[in-house]
Amino acid sequence: MKYMVDSIRDSCLALLTSILxxxxxxxxxxxxxxxxxxxxxxxxxxxxxxxxxxxxxxxxQLSEERLKKYDVPTDFTLKYYRGRQALQPLCAGFVNDVIATSGPRNQWCCSASWSDVLKTAHKDLRDPTFLSGPPNPLKWILEWKEDRTMLAGVCRRCRKQFLAAIDTYRQNIWESLPQMFGIGSSWEELEVMKVVNYPVPAPASLSSSS
Structure with missing residues (x-):
């Protein structure tokens, strides 16, 4: 019986982790x-x-209009707005911390090309659709890695450094999510909670027969 309960739990977790x-x-x-x-x-x-x-x-990533269609509890709504406020400046932060600081002083040699890349980034940040849309820095920053046309004219060495900087920046955002939403101090803390706090009670009828 315990195997059946564990199997159901694992199936549910597999579904949830494919979405969350x-x-x-x-x-x-x-x-x-x-x-x-x-x-x-x-x-x-x-x-x-x-x-x-x-x-x-x-x-x-839901708009406020779509969120209102759900009967969302107050604590969910608070985390929603808290998260959006924290996520909003991260795309600009990536531009300032990574793209704008590229150049010879950081051993990135393609100064002229990086100037063009910076102009493209600033154009995105000023786009009304971008400004009014849901904040999704993980996706937006990843697009700089996947769309190689954005780095046209950048040498292989600088491209490699830039792609590594993208990975680092995105990972830092991901690591900060528990604190960003006020859920915990780190992912490691939540992993402990996974073991300690996840209840999988068997139905009473099954418990009595086992």
């Missing part, structure tokens, strides 16, 4: 959908806290 990612790699390959709130609600209900940071990040 627990790693940056999982986020990049995770599914999206308008019903993500339902899965986040399940994670909150059963206190599966290690699913919450990625879940709330995805919730932040």
């Amino acid at each position: 990612p627990v790693s940056l790699e999982g986020f990049d390959s995770s599914k999206s959908g308008s019903n993500r709130f339902m899965y986040l609600e399940l994670a909150e209900k059963f206190n599966v806290r290690f699913l919450l940071p990625g879940g709330y990040y995805k919730l932040c």
